[in-house]
Amino acid sequence: MFCDIVDSTPLAATLDLETLQSLIDTYQQQVADCVARYDGFVAKFMGDGVLAYFGYPQAHEDDAERAVRAALDIVAAMPTLRHVDGLELACRIGIASGVVVVGDSITVGAAGEKSVLGETPNLAARLQETAPRNGVIVAASTRTLVANLFDLKTIDPLTLKGVGSGIMAWQVIAARDDASRFRATRDPSSAEFIGRDAELALVLDRWSVAAAGEGQLFLLSGEPGLGKSRLCETMLAQIATETHAEIRLQCSPYHVNSPLYPVLRHLERAAGLVHDDTPAIRRGDFARLFASDEEAERAILLLGPALGLLDAVPADAAPSGSKTEVLVLLQRLLIAPAAEHPLCILVEDAHWIDPTTQELLSLLIERLGNQRVLLLITHRPEFTPPWRSPIHHTRLAMNRLSTRACTSLIGDLARGKRLPEEVVRQIVAKSDGVPLFVEELTKSVLESGLLTEEHDSWGLDEPLPLLAIPSSLHDSFMARLDRMASVKEVAQVR
């Protein structure tokens, strides 16, 4: 990510040196804070410009998304720098994704080309120059990684110095706040649901027990990409014909310490709160979630500050309720639909849950006994669920897909056309039974141009080179390696 101030030269002419310096300092501090918030790394301050890396020194599975979120936060923070002599300080941001070699012992590639090393930062810097005031522009490489998570606007192809012409780029408009990360990032062209019959049958069985009035807690664990979300979505699709209610609580990697984050987002969606509406309108919408005016008024007092329902928060206002009261209210609100219909509460990615939501779920679980509720919670293996249930309670650890299932998944992704045996063998071996890896590897082979599409098969003209790691998986692999620090060096040597 490259971020620079718009028109800093006239600024320098208008302001005295000290004011200018303190303004730039504040701006750079602000940028550094936003970058740090998403675990990025400020590589360099270049004049008023800032170059930041996401994915180095610590990789995450979602570094591209982190970069874009940080950029949006930087832009949102710019107005606080505005008040100096009526001048409006603005920035421009460019983001590109790719592999960068970091370090002092930079080796030149076999063909002698040096540009590879700096291509991505350079592209980000050039894109930044084309951005509108307080605008964020992303390269195609970044767009493929974040397309469904943000609203993006296509801009005219660019000619960039040192890069080329006809360069595609997009402007980031806003983050989308979806009820489900799975749905937001899912490729609609993905394969049929394959090879999880036993798991699906188990969840459906627990649903039918819950629907009959014996509340159930179901904990589904598995590594990223194994298919937890897909299993839940498939289960919900299967019960779509039954009258029932659904609540989704999506935990977020960016809000692990933000109290009740998934619950507040759910309430906003349930009440249809619109971001730009006035507090009065938001209050009106919110009140409709409650059966009585009295209840609604109390809830507005308790949750008003967190949901932007109050016109002004009086400075000397005493806390308007205890945490217990808030939790009890939310617990009642969550469970309320079960009075009408069987209810499925899906809590996704509990490894990112905040402590308060965790407490709320504990409270909910205590009350689950004779409710028509299935509380279905997904999480990664490193998270130890703190919940004990006095009632019926199932744990399922998902396993790798079998080779047979992987093979049939590959076949499906190849649009039913037969792939050369060698290709299938390599994908199965490399993906290690993780459906996400099967999907991404297969897609990248099909898009690589190594294969020619024939009537009912894919042909391979030359011997298959070792499959490279597709860019969509690069972050995940790096994050996995970083978690296993001791093997990283070995992997690099290979």
Ligand SMILES: Nc1ncnc2c1ncn2[C@@H]1O[C@H](COP(=O)(O)OP(=O)(O)O)[C@@H](O)[C@H]1O
């Ligand atoms: N049983 C399956 N059959 C076909 N595709 C699957 C299956 N399980 C997972 N996938 C695909 O693999 C990818 C990762 O699955 P996902 O449910 O997002 O994993 P998790 O939630 O465990 O991280 C998704 O694109 C999903 O559609």
Ligand SMILES: [Mg+2]
């Ligand atoms: Mg998931």
